[in-house]
Amino acid sequence: MAATQGATRPIRLLIVEDMATDARLIQFLLDEAGRPIASDHVSSMQAAVHALADASYDLALLDLGLPDGFGLENIQRLKGLAPELAIIVMTGLDDEQTARSAQERGAQGYLVKGSVTDGHELLTHIEAALASSVGELEAGPGDSNLRLGIECNGEGVITGWGEDVEQVMGFSADRMLGQPMDCLIPAARRDEIALIDGRIRRGQSVREFETQRLHADGRERDVSLSVFPLSGADAGPAGSRTMIRDITELKRDRADAMQLAAIVESSQDVIIAITLDGIITHWNPGAQNILGYSAENTKGQPFTMLIPGERHRRAREMLEQARRGQPVTRFDGRMQRNDGSEVDVSISLTPVRDRDGGLVGAAIVASDITERKQAELALEREVAERTTANRELQATLDQLRDAQDQLVQAEKMASLGGLVAGVAHEINTPVGVGVTAASHLRIKLEDLQRAYAEGQLKRSQLDHFMENADQATHIVLSNLRRASELIQSFKQVAVDQSSSERRRFRLREYIDEILLSLKPRIKRSNVTVEVDCDPALELNSVPGAYSQIFTNLVLNSLLHGYEAQQTGCIRLRADIQGQTLVVDYRDDGQGMDAETLSRIFDPFFTTKRGSGGSGLGMHVVYNLITQKLRGKVRVESRPGQGMHLQMRLPIDLEQETTHG
Known part of the structure; x- marks a missing residue:
């Protein structure tokens, strides 16, 4: 496994980076790491897939901004192809939420470009990632599964077709025995053949690899594959067994759940999930913004903590309706904030059912209607002050014109703000690369000065420093020029927009x-x-x-x-x-x-x-x-x-x- 390999064997490293200068800088740092590291560089996800099919790697340094990749999905794709592979994300995006999401999807590390300036520091991150990487279990299915899955010989010809596969794919055993396994693979997925075959030849398995295969009805079906090598009499695998699972409904549910979660998390309203006993189980950011409580302070607490004392009876009636499976339509009420103050809200409650229709809880949605209430009070005052209505109406019209002018100006400034964001994003990478190269050069200069002061300076050390200095200054100069060109180009547009x-x-x-x-x-x-x-x-x-x-x-x-x-x-x-x-x-x-x-x-x-x-x-x-x-x-x-x-x-x- 990658995590327990001995120090005598070089670490096998795959650099997945579309910027050639960034890749050269990484290799430059690795040369100074003090441990044998065999690295290969590819500039796209497709090239990374082919590399994993042809060879085994301990760790991948992965950039998220690849021309044919999809950000964090790149992590899941590599993990699906090679479960034992450790992954460190190296990106110009310094964002804590993205870092947490990368680790949740299987990455062992997250480094911002420019933050690592020394080869030994980079090696420390690599060794830590290898130590935390969970190795792949190589054992295949037991004898109890002999009638399950698809069995192929060494030439990829189907020799066994389980009843479970017939249910998933629609093909009968009589039709598929003797056919090549490739006939089930859609044209767009042909690059997976070399990957899977390469791992099987090396005695490695593929676990829970999500892909698509052709169904008997001619359509592509979402499936999850686990492929295991079958031992033969001679050295090396004699074939493979593929366990296949239909995940069409799973992917649909996953997409629906992700969409629903995104809606809930991005909503400005209070959205709370409770059990049928009234205990809070979910608390969205909108609830925290309006009521002031954090999720940690509310989960596991009764939702009546949010209701002012004189309204607890109404809260209990809502809970009783939820237990009967009856929704509570929107009504105006009040909720209590963390600081003890109250806020006007429009509240509704909807019972939540599981897939089988059983009641499992309820969802409470509350919208802050403070502004609406204030508008209603203002309207009442306006009616009461009927004698001054015409003057107030004219003042309101003037305010609306001013507001429209301000909004138009705000639209212009928003465009300028987008320009500033573009500048920051575009120059982040060259500046980060320049900082890394300059910092590395500074370290090498200090080493040289120390050797000179101690009278131990050797010509070979000076030659090595000059070689490092030449490479580092070239990287710094080219990236600073790149940043300068971007700034000059954006400068004129920014001046003109204002x-x-x-x-x-x-x-x-x-x-x-x-x-x-x-x-x-x-x-x-x-x-x-x-x-x-x-x-x-x-x-x-x-x-x-x-x-x-x-x-x-x-x-x-x-x-x-x-x-x-x-x-x-x-x-x-x-x-x-x-x-x-x-x-x-x-x-x-x-x-x-x-x-x-x-x-x-x-x-x-x-x-x-x-x-x-x-x-x-x-x-x-x-x-x-x-x-x-x-x-x-x-x-x-x-x-x-x-x-x-x-x-x-x-x-x-x-x-x-x-x-x-």
């Missing part, structure tokens, strides 16, 4: 800078952006307005035009017709119906309320085009056919303003 000044600029170059600031958001989607614009096209206009327009258009398409993980393409084309700039912006997303299209520029109108939509993005776009830039805009869209927005703008805003 300014309304007019100047001359090249449109294509400016669009590229805007898209660079949006790169982190675009990268999280499966949508590409294509630009068709003459690099020499020059405008005399307000670049800040163009920045806000294109930023809002791209973010609007990503939020509203495409579902999660949906692939697509945004196309932006700009050319000159006389003294007019014509910009055609298209996406191939899900489009809009006629009602949505008719309200697309209305302030505060959004189809994604509560999911990131403010309802001001397209309103800001319309005002900038028609007022700030003195242009015209029209939009076309149909459901399932994407969206087309065309802008017609003057190429010289100064001349247009003078003539206008």
Whole structure:
């Protein structure tokens, strides 16, 4: 096992990292670790899968931001392929929640790039991960399972077909005996053949590997495989036995549970689960925000602790209704905070049943209605003060206009905030790599100075230092240049977004800078952006307005035009017709119906309320085009056919303003 290997055998290490400079730095540190380490480097998940099929590794250093990977799911995929493999995540993302999630999914360590500056320190993390890694049990199924699973000979031909497999896959034994095992594998899963065969040849098993196999009805079925080598008379395995389990319903339940958990955890309302005896079993962050209690202080306590004393009778009536399986519809009440104060809430209770329909508890949902109550009191005061209603109404209208102006300004600042987040994300990796390389060089310099001061400096030591210094300074310089280029590019866009000044600029170059600031958001989607614009096209206009327009258009398409993980393409084309700039912006997303299209520029109108939509993005776009830039805009869209927005703008805003 990886955790008990002797120090005489080199540690077999797989570096899964798409940035070549980061991988070189890791190997550079490993060379100084003081222990034999045999490392291989791959730059994608697909390459990692093939590497695990061809060889055995003790540990993988895994980057989460791979071009063909899915973040934390990479951990589960590698663990499914090689259960005995220890994994340390190395990423530029310094986030405690992500670190905890990585460990929950099977990682033995989580390191932020730039935090490890010495090879011995990195070796300490590696040895700790190997020590905590649980080795894979190599024993195969016993004799009691001879009629279960799929048995194959050394050539991969099916020689045994259990009744359990017939129930899962739909094929009879008569039909499958003598057939190659590969006939059950979908085309998209063919890369698993080499992996499984390679592990079986080495006498290793595959445990609870979630994948897909072809059912007799022609459709792909979600299954979990456990594959064990079968011993032969000669050395090495004579074949394999595959235990197969249908997990279609399990994956559906898992997805539903994850979606429900995400909804509960992200809800701003109080959501509490209780037993039929009224004991709290679940407490969401919304409950902590509104009531002040932490989950640790409430779980295991009676939910009546949240109800003011004069309302305990109503609470007991709610619990009795839950025991009878009857829901309690929403009503206005009060709940008690941790500090003893009370908050106005709208409460409902729903009985919770298990899969068989049995009552197992209840869910309480409470919304903070403090603002609503305050509004009701304000309305009552307004009715009582009828003689001053007209003056107060005018004041309210003025406040609403001010609020709208402030919200529009907030939308602009939110765009600038997104730019700042993009800067931080993009320069984090080169700066982190530079810090690591510089710190390592400093350590080596101190070693050299110490040897010189003690009169023990050798030429070989000086040569080794010069070689290290050359590599480290090259890494520092290349990464600092990379960070400098990013900062210079973002700087102009940031200045323009907060300014309304007019100047001359090249449109294509400016669009590229805007898209660079949006790169982190675009990268999280499966949508590409294509630009068709003459690099020499020059405008005399307000670049800040163009920045806000294109930023809002791209973010609007990503939020509203495409579902999660949906692939697509945004196309932006700009050319000159006389003294007019014509910009055609298209996406191939899900489009809009006629009602949505008719309200697309209305302030505060959004189809994604509560999911990131403010309802001001397209309103800001319309005002900038028609007022700030003195242009015209029209939009076309149909459901399932994407969206087309065309802008017609003057190429010289100064001349247009003078003539206008």
